[in-house]
Amino acid sequence: MNDARTGRPPMSRDEVDRTLARLRDERDRISTTLLELEAHHGYQLLEGATLEGETGRVQSEVRQGMSSLWNLFDLYGRTLRAAEDLRARHPRPGQAQLAELTRLLAGPSIELPPATIPLERRTLLSGSSGEKLTLRAAVERMTVLYEEVAQAVGELDGxxxxxxxxxxxxxxxxxxxxxxxxxxxxxxxxxxxxxxxxxxxxxxxxxxxxxxxxxxxxxxxxxxxxxxxxxxxxxxxxxAERLRGEFAGRVDAIAAVLDRLREVEAEARRVREEVLVKIASPAPPEPPRASAALADRLASLSGPPPGLGWNDLAERVADLERASDAALERARETAGVIRGLLDRREELRGRLDAYRVKAARLGHAEDAELARMYERARELLWTSPCDLRAATVALSGYQQAINARAKGTKR
CATH class of the missing domain: 1.10.8 (Helicase, Ruva Protein; domain 3)
Known part of the structure; x- marks a missing residue:
């Protein structure tokens, strides 16, 4: 027979025990979650601050929401403890005890004090009696409250x-x-x-x-x-502070960079002259010539200009340092490009000899066409000035011809 208070038949003893076990676990998890929320960095910020404006409004809502959460959780816990106590007193509960346990665990066993009922849930006659909830409904309401508070705290914390x-x-x-x-x-x-x-x-x-x-x-x-x-x-x-104490040293450092720049520029000019004799194409880039202008700028740095201070001079020194370092880097890169043309010629010569050895190993030492292609590439690479572009094309053709013959041999 259904219980009028729950609308369902009383639970069996096993059902009661299973429900109690589930609700105990649920209670512990809810408690842990609420404590973690209160320990959250954003919640701690809210609790410890005097706030105003929009943030003050959120602070008030969060405090009210947490108070409602703990109040509802306390009522939830009391009801669950009442069920636990009743079950503990009756190892073999009869129908009356099972009916009461069913009411506590499944029926509207939580009565909210009128003051705790949100205004939007009240009725005209609800002032003298509170709203009644089941344990499940209480958890659902706590879930909504928790999500609202957690979202507000999370957004504010971010x-x-x-x-x-x-x-x-x-x-x-x-x-x-x-x-x-x-x-x-x-x-x-x-x-x-x-x-x-x-x-x-x-x-x-x-x-x-x-x-x-x-x-x-x-x-x-x-x-x-x-x-x-x-x-x-x-x-x-x-x-300003650095320049005041390091002016002489920084000027000396710039002078040292300019000395290295002059050396690199001179080396670039020397190598370019050699390249012009040995390489016809491509033409080497013009060697850099920045050291003279930078030296003039350095000579003008004897101290703060009239009417100006260390701040202004510091900027001029820093600009010259950057310009000198950049010029040295560009000069080294240009010298490397120029020198690379000679290195490229030597690399192509080495590859040509290696391909000739490969052709012989494949049994094509007497191949007239390969011999003609080899001689053409060798002539280009050992002629001064050398046309690197044409030599590269000739060497590539020689390599492709050897590879084609190697594939034919394999087939």
């Missing part, structure tokens, strides 16, 4: 963590600039402006981070702009 991380980077950049300015003395108006702007943005990040979100993602645009400005100021101060 925005806030990104903003706080970026803010920490910007503040570190500001401290670096401040320390440099303190060591150099004087003032830096741009740094003062950026400090004030950073303080204003930092207050928003810590008080209402969601106001700096767009499409559910952190908008770090203002922080990025401040960071870029601070980095530029810091770099200028670093240049």
């Amino acid at each position: 925005v806030w963590s990104a903003l706080l991380s970026r803010l920490a980077e910007v503040e570190a950049e500001r401290r670096s600039a401040d320390e440099l300015l303190d060591s150099l003395g004087g003032t830096e108006p741009e740094l003062d402006r950026l400090r004030a702007e950073l303080d204003a943005v930092a207050a928003v990040v810590r008080g209402d981070p969601l106001s700096l979100a767009s499409g559910g993602r952190a908008d770090t645009g203002r922080l990025d702009a401040i960071h870029a400005g601070l980095a530029e100021v810091r770099r200028g101060l670093e240049r």
Whole structure:
């Protein structure tokens, strides 16, 4: 016979025991999940902050949602404990006990206090009596609450963590600039402006981070702009500091690079002259000639120009360093290209000899056509000036002819 309170027949003892085992596991998993949510970084941020604006509204909703979750879980746990206690007192429960256990485990056994019922679920006459839920309905309601809270916490954490991380980077950049300015003395108006702007943005990040979100993602645009400005100021101060203490050494280093550049340029000219005698095609590139102009720029660096300071001179020195290093690298590359033409000729000569040996090994030492092709390639490679393009074509034809004969032999 069905129980009027549950609309179903009483559970058997085995059904009760299986249901209790399942619900105990369910209770433990829910408890663990709620504790993990409270330990979540985003939830901890919310709990420990005084917030306003949109973020303050989310904070209030999250707190209310968590309170409802724990209240409902507590009622769920009480009902389950009542069932556990009843089962423990009756090792061999009779029909009355099984009916009560069925009511507790499957019936509307959880009564919500009127104050805990959300306004949208109340009726005109619900003020004196609470809503009744089954354990399953309670879990379903807790699931909805949990998902709402977890989503709000997750979204806020993503925005806030990104903003706080970026803010920490910007503040570190500001401290670096401040320390440099303190060591150099004087003032830096741009740094003062950026400090004030950073303080204003930092207050928003810590008080209402969601106001700096767009499409559910952190908008770090203002922080990025401040960071870029601070980095530029810091770099200028670093240049000034380094140049003040290393001016003579850096000038000497540039002079040493220019000495190496002159040597490479001279070597490139010498090798090019040799190539022009030995190689007809392709023509070697013109040798670089940057050392003279760079030497003139170096000669003008004797100290800060009249009316200017170490900052300006630091930029000029850095530009000359970059230009000198780049010119040396280009000169080495050009010299390598020029020298590579001679190396290419030697490589082709070696390959020609190797192909001739291959032809002989395949039994084609007396092949008239191969002999003619060999002599043509050899003539091109041992004639000065050598046409590398024509020699490469001739050598390729000789190789293909040998390979064709090798395939024919195999067949």
